[in-house]
Amino acid sequence: MSGRELAFWADAIIAIMTALVVILHRNPVVSALSLVAHLCSVAVFFLLLDATFLFAVQIILYAGAIMVLFLFVVMLVDPAGEGVAGRIGRAQMAITLGGSLVLLLAMGRGAAAMTAGSPAAADLPAGYGGIKSLGRLLFTEYLFPFEVASILLLVAMIGALYMGRREAD
Amino acid sequence: MIPTSSVMIVSAILFVLGLVGVLIRRNALVIFMSIELMLNAANLAFVGAARGLGSMDGQLFAFFVMTVAAAEAAVGLAIIIALFRKRRSTDVDGASQLKW
Numbered sequence: 364m365s366g367r368e369l370a371f372w373a374d375a376i377i378a379i380m381t382a383l384v385v386i387l388h389r390n391p392v393v394s395a396l397s398l399v400a401h402l403c404s405v406a407v408f409f410l411l412l413d414a415t416f417l418f419a420v421q422i423i424l425y426a427g428a429i430m431v432l433f434l435f436v437v438m439l440v441d442p443a444g445e446g447v448a449g450r451i452g453r454a455q456m457a458i459t460l461g462g463s464l465v466l467l468l469a470m471g472r473g474a475a476a477m478t479a480g481s482p483a484a485a486d487l488p489a490g491y492g493g494i495k496s497l498g499r500l501l502f503t504e505y506l507f508p509f510e511v512a513s514i515l516l517l518v519a520m521i522g523a524l525y526m527g528r529r530e531a532d
Numbered sequence: 533m534i535p536t537s538s539v540m541i542v543s544a545i546l547f548v549l550g551l552v553g554v555l556i557r558r559n560a561l562v563i564f565m566s567i568e569l570m571l572n573a574a575n576l577a578f579v580g581a582a583r584g585l586g587s588m589d590g591q592l593f594a595f596f597v598m599t600v601a602a603a604e605a606a607v608g609l610a611i612i613i614a615l616f617r618k619r620r621s622t623d624v625d626g627a628s629q630l631k632w
Contacts, residue, residue, distance in 0.1 A: 386553030412583040470544035519603030521591035
């Protein structure tokens with residue numbers, strides 16, 4: 364087992380633990396802070412998979428911008444936390460967990476079929492995962508989705524402003 | 533080298549954790565965070581597949597998923613704030629006016 368693989372599994376344990384805290388903790392503030400840790404662990408996954416630019420974007424955009432927004436709203440709406448898990452019935456919980464387990468096994472089985480050897484780091488094209496090659500692809504082959512994304516962001520901004528405005532009475 | 537199948541298995545585990553979070557929680561904010569967990573699991577699968585195939589298209593897809601996630605976070609959090617203004621609570625069980 365190579366060092367990179369070892370780092371991958373250590374990071375996987377961190378990612379799963381922090382994800383568990385996000386969904387199980389009764390205090391939303393703790394959930395949000397645990398989500399920051401989870402997003403950073405996913406960023407480390409990107410680094411281990413040679414996606415250096417996405418690693419930077421994940422930290423700046425997700426762990427930075429989106430999480431600030433989240434924490435702001437968590438603090439704004441009653442941080443004491445209502446809606447704690449545990450009010451749901453045992454049968455509902457059993458069905459949810461059982462169904463999820465079946466789904467997980469099916470996905471794992473599908474993944475096991477994809478065991479074709481991935482290319483070694485030396486065989487990757489030069490600049491793989493860097494900002495230059497990503498940008499070139501973004502502005503040539505994926506130019507149309509890129510423009511659509513800009514419209515989507517504009518629409519989302521207008522929608523958020525509309526939803527968040529004060530009721531005129 | 534990290535095998536693509538291990539990346540997919542970790543991604544599946546994280547996705548299912550997010551799914552369970554959406555199903556068992558009643559606080560709109562935590563449900564929202566669980567959706568982010570699922571989006572990140574999908575991103576991980578995209579990047580893992582891109583690495584396994586030696587192409588960069590998967591990374592581009594992950595990039596677009598991040599854009600959509602940012603837009604979704606802005607609109608969704610605005611909806612949660614509007615809901616909280618109306619009802620003084622973020623409990624999704626209580627928000628059932630549209631149900632007849």
